[in-house]
Each structure stands twice: as C-alpha cells, then as structure tokens.
Amino acid sequence: MKKKTRFAFNAYLQQLARLNSVEVEELSSKFTVEPSVQQTLEDQIQQSAAFLTLINITPVTEQSGQLLGLGVGSTIAGTTDTTTKEREPTDPTLMEDVEYKCEQTNFDTVLTYAKLDLWAKFQDFQVRIRNAIVKRQALDRIMIGFNGVKRAKTSNRAENPLLQDVNKGWLQKIREDAPDHVMGSTTKDGATTAGAVKVGKGGDYANLDAVVMDAVNELIDAVYQDDDDLVVVCGRELLSDKYFPLVNKEQDNSEKIAADLIISQKRMGGLQAVRAPYFPANALLITRLDNLSIYWQEDTRRRSVIDNPKRDRIENFESVNEAYVVEDYRCAALVENIEIGDFSAPAAPESGE
Numbered sequence: 001m002k003k004k005t006r007f008a009f010n011a012y013l014q015q016l017a018r019l020n021s022v023e024v025e026e027l028s029s030k031f032t033v034e035p036s037v038q039q040t041l042e043d044q045i046q047q048s049a050a051f052l053t054l055i056n057i058t059p060v061t062e063q064s065g066q067l068l069g070l071g072v073g074s075t076i077a078g079t080t081d082t083t084t085k086e087r088e089p090t091d092p093t094l095m096e097d098v099e100y101k102c103e104q105t106n107f108d109t110v111l112t113y114a115k116l117d118l119w120a121k122f123q124d125f126q127v128r129i130r131n132a133i134v135k136r137q138a139l140d141r142i143m144i145g146f147n148g149v150k151r152a153k154t155s156n157r158a159e160n161p162l163l164q165d166v167n168k169g170w171l172q173k174i175r176e177d178a179p180d181h182v183m184g185s186t187t188k189d190g191a192t193t194a195g196a197v198k199v200g201k202g203g204d205y206a207n208l209d210a211v212v213m214d215a216v217n218e219l220i221d222a223v224y225q226d227d228d229d230l231v232v233v234c235g236r237e238l239l240s241d242k243y244f245p246l247v248n249k250e251q252d253n254s255e256k257i258a259a260d261l262i263i264s265q266k267r268m269g270g271l272q273a274v275r276a277p278y279f280p281a282n283a284l285l286i287t288r289l290d291n292l293s294i295y296w297q298e299d300t301r302r303r304s305v306i307d308n309p310k311r312d313r314i315e316n317f318e319s320v321n322e323a324y325v326v327e328d329y330r331c332a333a334l335v336e337n338i339e340i341g342d343f344s345a346p347a348a349p350e351s352g353e
Contacts, residue, residue, distance in 0.1 A: 001113040001312075005120040009314070012126045013305065020303075030317070033301040038320075041134070042296060048131070049138035051276050056293035056327075063297055063321060064101040070293055070327050098177065098329075102297040102321035103151050103167055105144075107137045111314045133316060141294060143278040145169040145324050162278060169324045170292055171285065171334060178329035181219050182336065194336035202344030208242050208284075211335060212269025215286055221330035229288040230331075232268045235279040241340050242268065286333040287326075297321035 001009070017024045020034045033041070039059070046052045056070045080087040111129065119128045140163060147162040148169035155165045168176075175192040179185050184195035197211060198204045205211045212232055216225055224230065266273040271286065279285075300321040308315050326332055 002117050002120065005113070005117045008120045008125045009116060012129060015126060016305065027303075027305045028307070030302050030304045032299060033303055035298065038298070038301045041301070044130070044134045045138045045141070048135045049142060049277075051142055051274075052138055052294075054274070054289040056290060058293060058295060059298045060100070060102065060295045061298055063300075064099060067098050067100055067325060067327055068293070068295075070290060100295055100323040100325050102295060102300070102323045104300075104319050104321050105166060107133070107140070107318045107320070109133050109136065109316045109318075111316070113312045113314075116314065133318070137318075139277065140166075141322075142276065145292070145294070146171055146276065146279050148172055148324065167322070167324060170326050171280070171283070173324065173326050174329065174332055174334045177326075178332065181329055181332050182334045183215055183219060194334070196337045196339055197335055198343050199338060199340045201342045203339070203341070208238065208338075208340075209269045211338070212271060212284065212286060215284070215333040215335050216269065216271075219333035220286065224288070224331040227288060227331070229290070230286060231272045231274045231289060233274050233276050233279060233285040233287070233289075234268070234283070235281050236275060237281040238284065238338065239266065239273060239275055280336065282336065282338045284335040284338065286335075287331055291327045291331045293325040293327055295323045295325055 013024050013027055017027055019037050020031060022031050042057060042059070046057045058068065058070065060068070109132070111132065116129075119125050122128065144163045144166050146169055147164050148167045149164050149172045151167050152165040155163070157163075159165075174181055175185075175194075179187045179192040182192055182194050183197060185192050186195065187193075199208060199211060200206070205214065216230070220230070266275075268284075274289070297320070300319075302317075302319050304317040306315045306317070
C-alpha cells in the first residue's frame with residue numbers, strides 16, 4: 001500500500017472508530033455496530049438498489065416472532081349489536097400462525113491494496129470504500145430473496161452461484177408455507193413442485209397476459225384481486241418474450257409509435273410489470289411490493305476490519321441476522337416453469353406421402 005493510500009485509509013479507520021464509539025485498535029476485533037450507524041447503513045443498502053426501495057426493510061427486536069403485517073392485513077369494517085355484546089376492534093396487521101426467524105448472514109469482502117491505491121487519488125476515497133461494500137450487500141439480498149431455498153451451515157458459492165444456500169427467500173417461503181398459491185403445484189414430502197405452464201399456440205395459455213389474469217383470479221385472495229398496487233415481478237427474459245415480437249418487424253411510423261407506447265407501459269395481464277434483477281427467468285410473482293419484506297435484527301450487525309499484509313489486502317468481515325418475509329400469502333401468486341413456444345400438434349401428412 002502506498003504512503004498516500006495508507007494515510008487515506010487510516011483516516012477512514014479513524015472515522016469508522018469514531019462513528020462506532022470504539023478505539024481504532026478495536027476495529028480488527030469483532031465489534032457491534034452502533035445502532036444509529038446500523039440504521040444509516042441499512043438505509044444506504046436499501047437506496048443503493050432500485051428494487052429494494054420498493055419493498056420493506058425494517059428492524060425487529062427479537063430474533064423470531066410474529067410477522068409485522070406491513071402494508072397488508074385484514075378488513076376492519078363491520079357492525080355490532082351493542083345490546084348483546086361489546087364492539088371488538090380488529091388489528092389489520094395481525095398475521096396469525098406465521099412467524100419469522102432472523103438468521104445470520106455474512107457479508108465478508110476484500111479490498112486489495114492495488115484497488116485502494118487507485119481510489120486514494122480521489123477525494124471521495126471513504127465513500128468509494130463504503131459504496132463497494134454497500135452495493136454488493138444490496139444486490140446479494142435481492143439474489144437471496146428470489147433464489148434462496150435453504151440455509152446451509154456453510155454455504156458453497158461454487159455450487160450455489162445464486163446464493164441458494166444462504167437463506168430462504170420470498171419464493172421459497174411461498175412454496176413451503178402457501179403451496180396453494182403456486183400455480184399447478186404438487187406437494188410431496190413437504191416439497192412443492194410447480195408443473196410446467198405452456199404459453200403459446202396449443203399451450204395452456206395463448207400469452208402471458210392470460211397467465212397473469214388466471215393467476216390473479218385463481219390464486220390471489222378476493223380481498224386483493226382488485227388492489228391497484230398489485231404488480232407482476234419478472235425477469236428481463238419474460239419481458240423480452242412479451243415485447244420482442246412488437247419490435248422485431250418492419251413498421252411504419254404509426255405502428256412504431258404504438259409499439260413504443262405499449263413497451264414503455266410494461267403491463268402484463270393488466271398489471272404493471274416490475275423487472276427485478278436475479279429473478280428466475282421462467283417465473284412470475286404477482287403481489288404488492290409492500291408485501292415483501294426483509295427484517296433485520298437490531299444490535300446484531302457485527303464487523304471487523306483487518307489489514308492483511310500477507311495477502312496485500314484489507315479484509316472486511318460483517319454479519320447481521322435477517323429474514324426474508326412475505327407479509328400476507330393471500331396477496332401472492334407464484335407461476336413457475338413457464339415454457340413459451342408453439343405446442344400445437346404437427347399437421348398430419350397428406351395421404352400418399
């Protein structure tokens with residue numbers, strides 16, 4: 001590490017120690033991040049990825065407990081004959097028989113001396129270090145939310161490149177806790193498997209719009225079917241499958257304008273389509289975005305910053321207890337294993353051929 005870099009990095013360590021009310025020498029040992037710093041960090045993580053700004057990221061005191069019911073819940077209107085009984089208020093956020101459990105997730109990163117030497121040339125040296133750590137944590141949370149199926153004692157990044165073994169994500173929670181909200185699913189020995197959904201000529205549905213409409217009608221609770229906040233969460237591939245035919249042809253000016261308008265609206269089955277990174281290529285999730293949450297347990301973010309000259313790098317060890325939560329399964333519909341193509345039976349050969 002160059003002398004100028006060392007000076008800038010030492011200033012970063014001094015600032016980090018001051019914010020967390022510890023001595024600089026204590027940073028290389030595991031320390032608990034100050035509550036105010038933890039909240040600021042969580043806010044920065046949420047703001048660094050567009051999708052995370054659309055969902056709930058909220059602190060909880062206990063490692064496990066009842067869901068908070070953020071953004072969703074039961075109806076509250078009713079009548080009572082007060083001559084025979086007292087009026088009973090309703091908690092619209094109460095989610096009975098559904099609990100969360102925050103599990104430890106490690107966010108350990110490395111910054112090489114060479115990279116720090118490069119960043120030391122800039123005035124925002126400390127911001128660059130922070131952003132490098134924060135941005136990756138945000139993207140990994142999205143990846144776990146859509147792809148996590150279990151929590152292994154020791155995760156394997158080589159075998160699970162989409163972080164499938166770090167924690168159970170939102171889609172897995174739906175499969176396990178609400179399999180009747182997974183289209184065409186079968187459950188055996190506690191494992192839910194979604195059947196293939198064929199879309200196209202001769203398939204189960206003519207197009208993706210029909211898939212979404214049927215999923216809303218059959219899998220979403222009646223209370224939420226007409227909710228203006230329902231959206232379709234999907235990946236880039238399905239959006240391309242829907243809109244590519246509109247642009248992959250010669251068009252006069254009026255047709256091009258109409259196609260551009262349709263594409264800019266990005267609607268699917270009458271609902272707004274929300275493209276999310278790392279979402280499974282052949283799936284759709286219909287829900288309200290405030291029905292998806294990440295809970296993080298207060299006072300559980302631990303950190304250690306170690307200068308490792310043997311490897312010419314700075315090592316940042318960080319962990320926090322967190323849980324991926326679907327607040328109300330009645331407001332969720334998952335469609336998986338979507339196949340798009342021509343499934344019509346081939347024409348029978350003419351006689352004599």
